[in-house]
Amino acid sequence: MGCSCFGGSLVRRKKDDAHGDQDLEGQPLENIKTFSYNELRTATDDFHLRNKIGRGGFGTVYKGIHKDGTQIAVKTLSAESRQGVREFLTEIKTISNVKHPNLVELIGCCAQGANRVLVYEYLENNSLDYTLLGPNRTVKLDWGKRSAICTGTARGLTFLHEELVPHIVHRDIKASNILLDQNFTPKIGDFGLAKLFPDNITHISTKIAGTTGYLAPEYVLGGQLTLKADVYSFGVLILEVVSGKSSSRANWGGMQKFLLEWAWELYKEGKLLELVDPEMDEFPEEEVMKYMKVAFFCTQAAANRRPMMSQVVEMLSRDIRLNEKLLTAPGIFQDSGLASPSKKSSESSTSYQMSSVPITITQVTPR
Template identity: 60%
Template sequence: MRCSCFGGPSVDKKRGSAAETLHGIDGDLLQDVNHISYNELRSATDNFHSSNKIGRGGFGDVYKGTLRSGIQVAVKTLSAQSKQGSRSTNIRLDWGRRSAISLGIARGLAFLHEELVPHIVHRDIKASNILLDKDLNPKIGDFGLAKLFPDNITHISTRIAGTTGYLAPEYALGGQLTMKADVYSFGVLILEIISGRNSTKPSWGGTDKLLLEWAWELHEEGRPLELVDPEMGEFPEEEVIRYIKVAFFCTQSAANRRPLTSQVVAMLSKQIRLNDKLLTAPGFFRDSDSASGGRSSMKKSSTNSTSYQMSSVPVTITEVTPR
């Protein structure tokens, strides 16, 4: 059995900042990466005891643990026998649970983006990377693509990595990574939570539209609540509409028009009136191969200069296929 590990702040706060206690992230920015033995991970998790299990990923279970140094870690066991994509489908999510999950994820991102030093960009925020505990509290998982983001830089130029359907335009088009790329992915995730639909499947609204594209169309036509999952039951209409608008603010085509994650938390948690007059069409990507049956290239939408399309056939797409 193989393991991967992501560390958090040390329990002993005298030992230093979180920047000194992060493990397993981006060797380009963290020079002194620590290598932890399997025996130490086994000891930290009490031999991977079931009481320390906090979730299940596509390739194995995830356990919490504490290293000898006092550092708290999450350890994923990588198992060849694990069934990728297995899901529990017996939980009914009403609006109270869905809104709490959305807010919890936003708070987790705000912690990564603004409280940890150096800051962390996750790069793969999506539904399958959100773990729910027994009380349905969300935990952000799978930091395999995460990047450290020191205060003295504005962006990182890097090859594209992540998952189709969640990629911000500036990142997918030019490899310009900022924390606003995570904000974009989170906006798409909000729409998935509200609708109960898959953002990458191009068949919403009876057309080949992506979820984000269809949701924006409903918004412009004054029919935003048609997006809501019919299995959700009763819900507060004004609050759901506010969450949908927050999703659009998060997915604005221009990164500088998207809010900070701390602002997203405020927009979701407080009953404030959002100025949706500031909204412009979101940036989105669509796989036009499935609709046209042919090869197409990355291009701007002809109907809106701030919307984009991207084919699934460029070479770089091998780095962003869903995992």
């Protein structure tokens, strides 16, 4: 029994909620494989703990082997997510059509009874969080791999933000949502938190989601969701990749500081190279410095000063020198609930509305 079970559950739901899922009812799922719940139980050995490979706010992910021998990642959505049939189908319809080399591909789904399950391609090297930031690193990532992870993730976000119609704001860009294939090619995963972002809406106020340490200040304080909140999170991710340190901890630099705050202080003191992961024996200092400075451009307190992701790709991939005179202090989310630029900065942001990036922000000077 496959996801034809959508039919019965939708009919019952319609009787209970006349205003519910009428716009989705009766619409077939195109270009996506349907699985029965028993198929997925068999593939994961009844969702055995040894096959558990990740857990997020929306559920747990298990490694599985389909009956045809294909390895799969099976994401069971938690009951706590309160994701009904309408939300589930909306997510499926959205992500099944989103295909890019730097995005995790959705293979199929199941909605049987109360069960909501997504089936993704399986990626051999787990998440960036596990590989680079975990307590037991099993792989040594040189600068070549780390820079490719940054640029690949940037390209994936550029696709979501600027090439896909309607645009998608991911809302939860973090190391655990960057998956790595056998060649360490990065793929952005977990679209369970993603929302569509139409062109004619400047911001979407929504229930706060995401992970502290990655969250843009305007998102934390006002729940204002824009593409620039993802850009902020990506900037923090760059610092993690360069340093090998997690932004979710607030005790870097020997004090109660988030990674971004510590990095900015090192930058102001001219000691930014102290942030670099000591496990990288050799690396091009100037290029690594540039990546960290791009991270600062992405995390500026005023959202409208942050670049678009296509500009970030250019900044990372081209042999250019950044105009640091245009750089302003990052917005830091404090435990007290305040979000502010560094104390050394005289500039603060009063508006977090989405706007076009001033062309001067990413001015570059050829070498």
